[in-house]
Amino acid sequence: xxxxxxxxxxxxxxxxxxxxxxxxxxxxxxxxxxxxxxxxxxxxxxxxxxxxxxxxxxxxxxxxxxxxxxxxxxxxxxxxxxxxxxxxxxxxxxxxxxxxxxxxxxxxxxxxxxxxxxxxxxxxxxxxxxxxxxxxxxxxxxxxxxxxxxxxxxxxxxxxxxxxxxxxxxxxxxxxxxxxxxxxxxxxxxxxxxxxxxxxxxxxxxxxxxxxxxxxxxxxxxxxxxxxxxxxxxxxxxxxxxxxxxxxxxx
Amino acid sequence: xxxxxxxxxxxxxxxxxxxxxxxxxxxxxxxxxxxxxxxxxxxxxxxxxxxxxxxxxxxxxxxxxxxxxxxxxxxxxxxxxxxxxxxxxxxxxxxxxxxxxxxxxxxxxxxxxxxxxxxxxxxxxxxxxxxxxxxxxxxxxxxxxxxxxxxxxxxxxxxxxxxxxxxxxxxxxxxxxxxxxxxxxxxxxxxxxxxxxxxxxxxxxxxxxxxxxxxxxxxxxxxxxxxxxxxxxxxxxxxxxxxxxx
Numbered sequence: 165x166x167x168x169x170x171x172x173x174x175x176x177x178x179x180x181x182x183x184x185x186x187x188x189x190x191x192x193x194x195x196x197x198x199x200x201x202x203x204x205x206x207x208x209x210x211x212x213x214x215x216x217x218x219x220x221x222x223x224x225x226x227x228x229x230x231x232x233x234x235x236x237x238x239x240x241x242x243x244x245x246x247x248x249x250x251x252x253x254x255x256x257x258x259x260x261x262x263x264x265x266x267x268x269x270x271x272x273x274x275x276x277x278x279x280x281x282x283x284x285x286x287x288x289x290x291x292x293x294x295x296x297x298x299x300x301x302x303x304x305x306x307x308x309x310x311x312x313x314x315x316x317x318x319x320x321x322x323x324x325x326x327x328x329x330x331x332x333x334x335x336x337x338x339x340x341x342x343x344x345x346x347x348x349x350x351x352x353x354x355x356x357x358x359x360x361x362x363x364x365x366x367x368x369x370x371x372x373x374x375x376x377x378x379x380x381x382x383x384x385x386x387x388x389x390x391x392x393x394x395x396x397x398x399x400x401x402x403x404x405x406x407x408x409x410x411x412x413x414x415x
Numbered sequence: 416x417x418x419x420x421x422x423x424x425x426x427x428x429x430x431x432x433x434x435x436x437x438x439x440x441x442x443x444x445x446x447x448x449x450x451x452x453x454x455x456x457x458x459x460x461x462x463x464x465x466x467x468x469x470x471x472x473x474x475x476x477x478x479x480x481x482x483x484x485x486x487x488x489x490x491x492x493x494x495x496x497x498x499x500x501x502x503x504x505x506x507x508x509x510x511x512x513x514x515x516x517x518x519x520x521x522x523x524x525x526x527x528x529x530x531x532x533x534x535x536x537x538x539x540x541x542x543x544x545x546x547x548x549x550x551x552x553x554x555x556x557x558x559x560x561x562x563x564x565x566x567x568x569x570x571x572x573x574x575x576x577x578x579x580x581x582x583x584x585x586x587x588x589x590x591x592x593x594x595x596x597x598x599x600x601x602x603x604x605x606x607x608x609x610x611x612x613x614x615x616x617x618x619x620x621x622x623x624x625x626x627x628x629x630x631x632x633x634x635x636x637x638x639x640x641x642x643x644x645x646x647x648x649x650x651x652x653x654x655x656x657x658x659x660x661x
Contacts (some may be wrong), residue, residue: 213564235566245561249579249657258575259565265574272566300616312561320566 165191165323166212166353170221173207180208184221185380191322194349194356194388198363198406200414203376205359209327212357213239225323234323235263235274238316242328245312246300252311253296257283259319277319286314288343306337313341315332317348322350326358330365346389363406368394375406377413421641431484442557445627454631461615465498466635472528473600473639476535477589483536484543485585489577491544492551513538514602526607534603535596543588551577583658586651588608590644597640612636 166189174180181204189195199205210216211223214233223230225237233239238259246255260283266272287293290310295303300311309329316324326345330338346369349356360366366373373383385402387393429447436446443561454462491497491505517534524530562572604613612632620629652659 201459215560215563224525233566237564239561239564240563241557243555243557243559247558247576247579249582249655258562262562262567262571262575263567266566266568272568272571286472299660301657302660315565325564364636 165187165193165226167358168211168221171211171220171223172216172220173204173211173216173218175207175306180219187374187380189355189357191355192353194346194369194371195358196366196372196373196388197359197374197376197377198361198366198370198410199358200410201361203413205361205376206327208376209239209325209357209359212323213237213325215239217240232271235272235319236321237323237325238319238321240309240312240316240324240326240329242331246308246315248300251297252292252307253283255289255300255311256287256292256296256314256318256386258283259315263319281312282320283318286318290314304337305333306341309333310344311343313345313348317352321354323355324357326356328360329358331360331362336367338365339368343389345369350389363403363410367399367402367406373406375409375413377409381409431603438587442624442626445630450630450634453627454634457628457631462631462635465610465615465632466639469600469604469612469636469639472531472603472611473596473643475528475532476600476644477539477592477596479532479536480539480543481585481589484540484588485547485581487549488544488547488584489573492548492553493573493577498548498552502548505541505548509541509545513541514599516642517602517606521606530605531608531611533558533602535599538595538599539588539592542592543585546584546588546591547581550581554580583651583655586647586655590647592638593643593647597636597643601636612639 166187168185168187171182171185171187172180173182197205197315207216211218212225212230214223214237217231225234229232247258250258260281263273284293287296288290289380290313292310292314294308295307300308301313314327329345330341333341342365345356345358347394348354356369358365358369360369367385367388371384371386371388371398374383375381375383383402383406387398393399432447436444481579513534516537518536520530520537524533559572559576562576567575600611601613601616604611605617608614612635616629616632616636619625619632
């Protein structure tokens, strides 16, 4: 589904973050991108989202070169990106309003887009019905992140891109939302790419883990998302081995 | 600011005024009770017409400035190129006291309402454009990128982010400008008119030496300013509900 071909990216007057980087993601896979600060995790996600353009090489999703944000990709950020002046319901419906604003133009909105108001379904599914008429400043961090997820799922994406979405939440809420995200991806057959600096988050969510650094490496982790995996020895071993890799990288 | 607070403050000021009038004991500072009697009497004469004319001029000036300055501020705040071109010009022109242009504006626009409205517009224009521009430029990048990732282009971002985000800035600019707008209104109504509270106050104070009537005009002008403050507060409570939820 995702393919990067000889991807090179550098910010102006800086050393390249990626050089001839080739990577492939199949439909329905869940990937976690892990790495130390400044290694280019978020930049890679923004390249996939079409919010940054490669210096050279290409990013292709579903065979199409990404030159602008793709209507079927949903991006969820750490700071939620909610409109402070809109209620939870209005925020969750924002993607649909944007689509209705342009109509089925194939550029901002998929050509087969059917204007269907499924906001209430997602508010209900994510446990937000009670706070639907509240503003973001009136709800908890976890509820804000759920609102951002509802907003993205309401536009029926096939690819979910998440940039450290749970890092500002408390441990219990974070774990709940990690489990919810994994189960939603299975339920909706979504491809997931989540960027995180937390080793435990990467191991509990990503069935494949891309460790960015001087030479990017992929770790298989097929048990991710399964019940009780967090308490297993395999989970702890992988966490420890990734921790060691990150230490070696920063040394 | 509640209505009760305003009433208590007005009563406190009236008591101070009464004591000052009694101590001074001169026609130039009549007692508030005397002024109030004249105020209600004058309302039945021409004071209400003067009030209406002033209200029209200041409201028209404010409306015009919002209609022109808000979109301009949004455009400049939302575009680095436009900001590079126009921000230095705004900084050069903003500190100039616009009242100095009164004779020139009268020369170009004549002595009718247009010139008076234009001067009020000129003052408010800069206040609004600066505040709206800063608000637009200060929007969190994450907010804009989330929306872009949902497929929003320039038009949708303008419609769903910049436009609603500019409302509080417009209302703040209006609130901050009401005092200046009413002061400038007074100055413009000293020239070439027979209507307006500025004319009424000046004519009664400097030509007729009818001080109670002059103070009645001052009270009318205060009511005009206060009414506008309340109107902006009302608009803010209706249009920016999210600011009052906590």
